[in-house]
Amino acid sequence: MIRDSRLSGVLHGLLHMIGAGEPVTSEHLATAMATNPVVVRRVMAGLREQGLVRSEKGHGGGWTLARDPAAITLAEIYRAVGAPTIVAMSHRSENPGCLVEQAVNDALGDTFREVEALFLKRLGAVTLEALAKDFKRRLAKHRQTLKDQIHAAK
Amino acid sequence: MIRDSRLSGVLHGLLHMIGAGEPVTSEHLATAMATNPVVVRRVMAGLREQGLVRSEKGHGGGWTLARDPAAITLAEIYRAVGAPTIVAMSHRSENPGCLVEQAVNDALGDTFREVEALFLKRLGAVTLEALAKDFKRRLAKHRQTLKDQIHAAK
DNA sequence: CATCATGTAACATATGAAGTTACATGATAC
DNA sequence: GTATCATGTAACTTCATATGTTACATGATG
Numbered sequence A, B: 001m002i003r004d005s006r007l008s009g010v011l012h013g014l015l016h017m018i019g020a021g022e023p024v025t026s027e028h029l030a031t032a033m034a035t036n037p038v039v040v041r042r043v044m045a046g047l048r049e050q051g052l053v054r055s056e057k058g059h060g061g062g063w064t065l066a067r068d069p070a071a072i073t074l075a076e077i078y079r080a081v082g083a084p085t086i087v088a089m090s091h092r093s094e095n096p097g098c099l100v101e102q103a104v105n106d107a108l109g110d111t112f113r114e115v116e117a118l119f120l121k122r123l124g125a126v127t128l129e130a131l132a133k134d135f136k137r138r139l140a141k142h143r144q145t146l147k148d149q150i151h152a153a154k
Numbered sequence C: 001c002a003t004c005a006t007g008t009a010a011c012a013t014a015t016g017a018a019g020t021t022a023c024a025t026g027a028t029a030c
Numbered sequence D: 001g002t003a004t005c006a007t008g009t010a011a012c013t014t015c016a017t018a019t020g021t022t023a024c025a026t027g028a029t030g
Helices: A004-019 A025-031 A037-049 A072-079 A099-124 A128-153 B005-017 B026-032 B036-048 B074-080 B099-124 B129-151
Strands: A053-056 A062-065 B053-056 B064-067
Touching: A004 A025, A004 A053, A004 A062, A004 A128, A004 B099, A025 A037, A025 A062, A037 A053, A037 A072, A037 B053, A037 B129, A053 A072, A062 B005, A072 A099, A072 B036, A099 B005, A099 B129, A128 B099, B005 B026, B005 B064, B005 B074, B005 B129, B026 B036, B026 B064, B036 B053, B036 B074, B074 B099
Parallel strands: none
Antiparallel strands: A053 A062, B053 B064
């Protein structure tokens, strides 16, 4: 299973950064990501190492995107977020000599790599910008819906 | 990440059943699977529900394969073992109304299904019998290697 | 130099998987 | 039939890991 709870949280945060024209504090992001500032820093630190975001200290400091959202794909984010290899076989006993595991690996090793490659390829086809646009569209529609409901209630 | 620790343990157990001509006890399997009898029963219960194995009580009781190993694929075993959907997105807040998650789902929903389908397709191409044969080959080779080493040491 | 924000270590909590104990149920042997 | 063996299962106890929290150091800004 893919560790997505993090991924979706991080995406929340990144979309916020796109929206804001200035650095966003960990505290602010913590609200958006439904967690707390220290966790935000921990997770964002991974993205920073991959050159996806920047952080600045002091007054007016916080987190900003380091690159054009159109040039950032979900694949990079997924990796930066600490992608556990999607499929990993049996490290239960850390027994590389186990003949059963060898047989399974021989039969499925390529499959594991293939599946992971497909997944990353698809993630690589979605840019942060595309996601942001889609999100904004949904947001606008959502607001319109709310407005309509208010009108209807009058 | 795929929950494989279980899968590889179960495969150990199933290969044992193929080898033995008689029912194998949970205690015996526990040794092969590096765990304990109760855990074995818990896990095997899932396989039994899928009609892959049978269990019998009393003297001479234990676990046996319910079907021809040539007709059992790793896909079935994987599913029976309690396959968590490979890719599942953000149930962090169980917030189906979240617009970010909606956007992600819209962008990647098909991908998730596609990746999972590929994985299961590949697992479905490997039968338990094929795995058992490969395992036996390795075992024979392994024994030969040990024998050679003993000869060389003389 | 006071304030604000990140960086990070150290610790606390929560969740779920795995292991364990205990006992009930059913099957076989004698 | 009853002693024994094996599964079935509930209840409980670890154990591992992700997450949350506190505390304080470091660096930047006004």
